[in-house]
Amino acid sequence: MNSPDPIWTIHATLTAKGFTYIGPPATYQGPIKVHGKTVTIEAAFSDLSFATLPVVRLVDGAALGERQIAHLLVGGGICYTDEGGLVLDLYDPGGAALRVLNEAAKALERSFGARSRHEFDNELAAYWRGRYFYSAMQLPSSPAIVAADIVKLGTGKPSGLVLVARDAWQAKGNTREQATVLVFDRPLRHAEGFPPERLDQAIAYIAGQEKPPPGWQAAVLDASARLEDILLAAPNAIVGWRSRLTGTLALIHAKPKGFRPNFLRASLASRTKEVMLKHESATKADLRFCVGRNLDGRTGLIGKRVALIGCGTIGGYLAHLLVQNGAGCDAPLTLYDPDTLKPGNLGRHVLGFGDLARPKAEALAAFVQGFHPDVDVTYRQGNALADWDALARCDLIIDATGDANVSTALNDPYLRARMDGQQLALLHAWVFGNGVAGQSFLNLGDGLACYRCLRAGFGGQWRYNPMRDPDAEVRRAPAHCGEGGYVPFPSDAPVAAAALAVRAAVDWAGGEPGHRMRTTIVDPVHGRDRLAWVSPDPLAQCAACSG
Known part of the structure; x- marks a missing residue:
C-alpha cells in the first residue's frame, strides 16, 4: 500500500499552521499560542521514524514577558516531554508533528501561573550549569554544614569527579579538593538575579532561602577564604561554586612574602563583590539513592x-x-x-x-x-x-x-x-x-x-x-x-x-x-506448562521439623 512521503505530510501540516521551511533536516519556524500569546518556535524533524524526538527551540518568547522560563535547555531548546516520555505515531507523521507543537506549548504554559515557580525550582540545577560532577555523599536529613571532598578518580572517565565525605574513598590514584556543603531540608527556590555571579549575590540568595543551616554565613566566608568549593545541597538540586578572587582580595592572596589566610578572611566580609563565582552542579549518586530510586517506595534490603x-x-x-x-x-x-x-x-x-x-x-x-x-x-x-x-x-x-x-x-x-x-x-x-x-x-x-x-x-x-x-x-x-x-x-x-x-x-x-x-x-519442552506458587505444609513425618 502506497502512502504519502512523510516529509511532505509534515511539510503540508506545518505550513498550514503558518510555519515556514528554513532548511534541512526538515526544520520549520512558526508561531504557537501560549496562554493566548504568540511566540515563535523552531522545530527540526531529523528522524521521521521518531525514534529520536524532534528538537523544538524557542526563538522569540518576548510576548511572554518573562526573563527566565522553565523547561528551556541550553540554546533555547524546549524540554517538552514529561517523565513518561512521548510516543509519536510514525504512520501519522502530520498528527505527530501537531502533537509535538501542542506539547511544546503546554511545557511553556507550565512556566506561568500557580505552578510556575514550582516548575522552575524542579529544574533549578539545569539553569545553574557550570562544572559537573556526581554526589556520592549520603547527606543528613536536617539542615547542616558538612565537610566534604571532591575526589578526582584515577579512571579518566567522565564520572571522574565525585563529591564524597571528607577523607572517604582513599584509593590509590585519587586526588581531592576540599569542599563545604550547606545542607537544606527544603527545596532551593528561584530568586531574582539567578544564578548568582558574585559572592555577595550568593550570600543574598542563601539568605532568601527557607531554613538555611545555622552558621551558614560564617561557613561560606571561611570556605571562601580557604578557596574551597561551596555547595548547596537540597532535595531539588545540588549546586555551588568555586571562588575566584579579584581586586584587592587577589592582591592579598598573591602577596609574595607570605599569604595570611586570617587576613584574607577578615577582608572578605566587606569585599564579597570582589569574589567571582565559577558555577558547579552535581547529580545525586549516593548508594541509598541509587538503590532506592527504583524500589517504588519499598525499602528493599x-x-x-x-x-x-x-x-x-x-x-x-x-x-x-x-x-x-x-x-x-x-x-x-x-x-x-x-x-x-x-x-x-x-x-x-x-x-x-x-x-x-x-x-x-x-x-x-x-x-x-x-x-x-x-x-x-x-x-x-x-x-x-x-x-x-x-x-x-x-x-x-x-x-x-x-x-x-x-x-x-x-x-x-x-x-x-x-x-x-x-x-x-x-x-x-x-x-x-x-x-x-x-x-x-x-x-x-x-x-x-x-x-x-x-x-x-x-x-x-x-x-x-x-x-x-x-x-x-x-x-x-x-x-x-x-x-x-x-x-x-x-x-x-x-x-x-x-x-x-x-x-x-x-x-x-x-x-x-x-x-x-x-x-x-525455563525449558518448555522438558518442563511442565506451569507449576503454581505455593506455601507448602510440613510433612507429618519430617525428620528435621516434625519433632
Whole structure:
C-alpha cells in the first residue's frame, strides 16, 4: 500500500499552521499560542521514524514577558516531554508533528501561573550549569554544614569527579579538593538575579532561602577564604561554586612574602563583590539513592544483614541483584564460597576471564563493589557452616549453592535457631535438572514446611517437581582432570533462580513474604506448562521439623 512521503505530510501540516521551511533536516519556524500569546518556535524533524524526538527551540518568547522560563535547555531548546516520555505515531507523521507543537506549548504554559515557580525550582540545577560532577555523599536529613571532598578518580572517565565525605574513598590514584556543603531540608527556590555571579549575590540568595543551616554565613566566608568549593545541597538540586578572587582580595592572596589566610578572611566580609563565582552542579549518586530510586517506595534490603552462601552460577547473578535491591546498604552483605573460578565456570557465571583462579567469593565481592564503592560487602573463603555464629547474627541467610547436601545441612541449625527464638529467615535457590526451571524456597520457621519437607522422605520424589516427566534422568557431564563432574544447563536457568530469590527476599523484607515455594519454567519442552506458587505444609513425618 502506497502512502504519502512523510516529509511532505509534515511539510503540508506545518505550513498550514503558518510555519515556514528554513532548511534541512526538515526544520520549520512558526508561531504557537501560549496562554493566548504568540511566540515563535523552531522545530527540526531529523528522524521521521521518531525514534529520536524532534528538537523544538524557542526563538522569540518576548510576548511572554518573562526573563527566565522553565523547561528551556541550553540554546533555547524546549524540554517538552514529561517523565513518561512521548510516543509519536510514525504512520501519522502530520498528527505527530501537531502533537509535538501542542506539547511544546503546554511545557511553556507550565512556566506561568500557580505552578510556575514550582516548575522552575524542579529544574533549578539545569539553569545553574557550570562544572559537573556526581554526589556520592549520603547527606543528613536536617539542615547542616558538612565537610566534604571532591575526589578526582584515577579512571579518566567522565564520572571522574565525585563529591564524597571528607577523607572517604582513599584509593590509590585519587586526588581531592576540599569542599563545604550547606545542607537544606527544603527545596532551593528561584530568586531574582539567578544564578548568582558574585559572592555577595550568593550570600543574598542563601539568605532568601527557607531554613538555611545555622552558621551558614560564617561557613561560606571561611570556605571562601580557604578557596574551597561551596555547595548547596537540597532535595531539588545540588549546586555551588568555586571562588575566584579579584581586586584587592587577589592582591592579598598573591602577596609574595607570605599569604595570611586570617587576613584574607577578615577582608572578605566587606569585599564579597570582589569574589567571582565559577558555577558547579552535581547529580545525586549516593548508594541509598541509587538503590532506592527504583524500589517504588519499598525499602528493599536496605539495612538488612544478608549472608549469601555460594558464589557460583546462581550466587553470582544473585549477588548483583541483591546489592541493586539494597543489600550492603546500611548493613553488611557477606559472601561465602570455598572454591576458585575455573574455565569451566565461565559459560554460566557473571565473572569473567580476568577472574580465573581467584577465589569466587573474593572476585564476586570486587564485582559487586563495582556497583557502588560504598557497598558494604565482605567475603569469606571457607565452609559457611563452620561460621554459624556469624550467620546467626544475620537477618537473612541465602543458600545459592544448589547442593542438596549443603541445603539440608543449613536447614538443621536454622531450625534450632528458630526454636531458640532467633528471628532468622533462610532462603534457598536452585536450578532444577538440566535447566528446566529455577526454584526458590523461603523458610521463616513459622509452622510451614522446611527444606527437608520438600521431598517425600529421604531420596524420595520432589513434591514440587517442574519436570514434564518426573521420572526423567538428569544428564551429567563426566569429570575431567582437575575438575569434577557437573550438571550442564544454559545460563538462563540460574538467572531465573536468582530472580526468584531476590524477589522473595524483597517481599520478605517488605513484610509480605507471599508464596514460599516459587518456580519459573525455563525449558518448555522438558518442563511442565506451569507449576503454581505455593506455601507448602510440613510433612507429618519430617525428620528435621516434625519433632
